Amino acid sequence: MADETGRLTRLNPQLEITHLKPEKRVGLVVVLTGYGKGKTSSALGMVVRACGHGMKVCMLQFMKGDIFTGEWEAVKKLNCDIEIIPTGMGFCGIQGNPYPHPVHREAAQRALNIARERINSGKYDLVVLDEINNAIHLKLVDLEQVIDLVKNKPTLTHLVLTGRDATPEIIELADTVSEVKEITHAYRKGIEPQPGVDF
Amino acid sequence: MADETGRLTRLNPQLEITHLKPEKRVGLVVVLTGYGKGKTSSALGMVVRACGHGMKVCMLQFMKGDIFTGEWEAVKKLNCDIEIIPTGMGFCGIQGNPYPHPVHREAAQRALNIARERINSGKYDLVVLDEINNAIHLKLVDLEQVIDLVKNKPTLTHLVLTGRDATPEIIELADTVSEVKEITHAYRKGIEPQPGVDF
Numbered sequence: 001m002a003d004e005t006g007r008l009t010r011l012n013p014q015l016e017i018t019h020l021k022p023e024k025r026v027g028l029v030v031v032l033t034g035y036g037k038g039k040t041s042s043a044l045g046m047v048v049r050a051c052g053h054g055m056k057v058c059m060l061q062f063m064k065g066d067i068f069t070g071e072w073e074a075v076k077k078l079n080c081d082i083e084i085i086p087t088g089m090g091f092c093g094i095q096g097n098p099y100p101h102p103v104h105r106e107a108a109q110r111a112l113n114i115a116r117e118r119i120n121s122g123k124y125d126l127v128v129l130d131e132i133n134n135a136i137h138l139k140l141v142d143l144e145q146v147i148d149l150v151k152n153k154p155t156l157t158h159l160v161l162t163g164r165d166a167t168p169e170i171i172e173l174a175d176t177v178s179e180v181k182e183i184t185h186a187y188r189k190g191i192e193p194q195p196g197v198d199f
Numbered sequence: 200m201a202d203e204t205g206r207l208t209r210l211n212p213q214l215e216i217t218h219l220k221p222e223k224r225v226g227l228v229v230v231l232t233g234y235g236k237g238k239t240s241s242a243l244g245m246v247v248r249a250c251g252h253g254m255k256v257c258m259l260q261f262m263k264g265d266i267f268t269g270e271w272e273a274v275k276k277l278n279c280d281i282e283i284i285p286t287g288m289g290f291c292g293i294q295g296n297p298y299p300h301p302v303h304r305e306a307a308q309r310a311l312n313i314a315r316e317r318i319n320s321g322k323y324d325l326v327v328l329d330e331i332n333n334a335i336h337l338k339l340v341d342l343e344q345v346i347d348l349v350k351n352k353p354t355l356t357h358l359v360l361t362g363r364d365a366t367p368e369i370i371e372l373a374d375t376v377s378e379v380k381e382i383t384h385a386y387r388k389g390i391e392p393q394p395g396v397d398f
Contacts, residue, residue, distance in 0.1 A: 006250075006277035011286040011310060012264055019267045020398055022391035030396060032237055036377035037229070041244030042237035048247055049240070050395035051205075051276060052269030065211055068218045070251030077250060078205035079276040087210040111210060126395050158396050175385040176396075178235035183376035191374060192221035196249035196325050197229060197357050199219055 027156040031174040033133055033166035036182035037198075043128045043160050044071055050158075051080035055125035058118045059084045060111050062135040062163075066090035069199040087111030088131075092138050101139075108140035115149065122154040133163030133170065143167055226355040230373040232332055232365035235381035236397075242327045242359045243270055249357075250279035254324035257317045258283045259310050261334040261362075265289035268398040286310030287330075291337050300338075307339035314348065321353040332362030332369065342366055 030046070032039040043059065050057045057080070065088035075084045088111075090097045092104040119127050135141045146161075150173045153159055161170060171177050186194075193199055229245070231238040242258065249256050256279070264287035274283045287310075289296045291303040318326050334340045345360075349372045352358055360369060370376050385393070392398055 004280040006274035006279050006281040006283070008271050008274055009282055009284045010264070011284055011313070012288055012306060015265050015288060017267050018265055020392055020394070022393055024391065026385070026390050026393055028385055028390070028393055028396050030236070031382075034380070036379075037375050038231055038237060038241035038244075038377045038379065041248070042241040042379075044244030044247050045237075045240030045242065045270075046396055048243050048273045049269030049398065052272035052274075053394045055395050065209070066214050066217055068216050070248030071244075072207050073251035074247045074277070074279070075205035075207055075251075077278040078273070079278070080205050080273070081203040082205040083208055084205075085208045085210055089211055089214060107211060114210070158393070160396075171382065174383070175388065175390060176236050177382035177384075178237045179380040179382050180235075180237065180241075181233070181378040181380055183230075183370060183378050184373070185376075186225070186227055186374040189374065191225050191227070192223065193219055194221055194225055194227055194357070195219070195252045196254050197227050197245055197359075197375075199248065 025156055027154065028158050028176060029150055029174040030160045031166050031171055031177040032162045032180060033164060034180035035164055036180040037185060038180045039162040040130050043130055043162050046126065046160060047082060047128060050126045051078055051082055056123060057082040057126045058124050059128035059130060060115050061086045061088065061130040062108055062111055063088040063091055063131040067199065070196060085114065092140060105140045108135050112141050112145060119149060119153050119157060124157055126158040128160040131163040132161050133166040136167060137165045143169060146170065224355055226353065227357050227375060228349055228373040229359045230365050230370055230376040231361045231379060232363060233379035234363055235379040236384060237379045238361040239329050242329055242361050245325065245359060246281060246327065249325045250277055250281055255322060256281040256325045257323055258327035258329060259314050260285045260287065260329040261307055261310055262287040262290055262330040266398065269395060284313065291339060304339045307334050311340050311344060318348060318352050318356060323356055325357040327359040330362040331360050332365040335366060336364045342368060345369065346372065
């Protein structure tokens with residue numbers, strides 16, 4: 001099952017395919033915020049698209065780090081120049097998490113240093129800062145640090161920032177901003193997180 | 200560049216990893232609707248997660264089919280049992296599209312037959328019906344056909360339905376529904392679609 005290889009099957013192979021080529025290449029700043037499902041998933045979708053274009057990608061996952069999620073295994077199965085870096089010590093402040101705030105902040109600061117180094121190298125086509133809005137909200141990184149990172153990124157590097165509670169300052173800096181609103185969620189019916197969809 | 204392989208680098212390798220195992224496995228119905236960026240991307244993210252769990256996946260793309268998008272190439276680079284099937288004749292009704300409504304409807308109906316066959320086989324862990332809400336809205340498929348598909352899916356198959364203008368009836372059937380609202384979008388500044396982010 002898992003050793004089969006993904007494939008594309010066009011239902012209408014006679015159809016001519018257009019390859020879009022923007023006259024001007026732009027490194028976009030994309031923000032995915034809100035309380036509904038589909039922010040990290042959406043960032044992962046862009047990672048996949050970038051892979052299809054042969055781009056170099058780095059996804060840094062703030063906050064998370066202690067719960068297995070499918071993309072950790074999937075990235076190894078992608079024959080692309082993509083790195084996923086879980087950087088958190090679990091969710092800061094969540095019940096059961098044993099680490100005090102300074103430990104979470106130290107991890108987030110180390111992560112931010114890696115992000116800065118990767119972004120400023122100019123070698124990456126797409127960098128995802130997953131849950132960075134949460135990290136700002138919980139004061140694991142400072143708003144000014146992230147603003148500085150966004151403002152000084154190389155022109156052609158796409159930057160994607162996810163997480164609830166994006167600040168107005170971050171939204172102001174972005175080219176594309178989506179708010180993912182929860183209309184309903186399976187957990188409200190008592191359904192536990194399911195593999196492949198929720199993690 | 201593109202011949203490197205994806206990798207996972209944990210910043211805190213000392214951290215113990217929890218593997219969530221829901222007591223009850225449920226095949227979820229997920230709807231991603233709204234006018235903002237991040238519906239198909241989000242579905243693609245779930246496809247990636249499912250790949251990480253060794254699941255069998257099929258993504259049928261309604262409407263689309265004539266414009267190259269990164270996931271078409273990426274899926275071939277995924278060492279997973281995943282198939283993407285573009286089924287459309289381009290965007291129905293959009294300026295420049297040469298095909299009359301019956302041609303679009305015929306393609307969508309063929310696609311729906313494939314979806315029905317894949318879903319009812321019970322062999323798939325995740326089936327994505329990308330842009331199906333649009334296809335309903337444009338009367339390429341009937342609402343009743345999709346309701347029938349959702350209501351009669353195997354218990355453990357996850358079904359993801361994307362596209363603007365999801366009907367109340369589809370939302371009512373879903374476990375998790377997100378509305379992706381556009382706060383802003385790069386095209387409003389005259390920025391053309393960019394590879395890796397928009398396609």
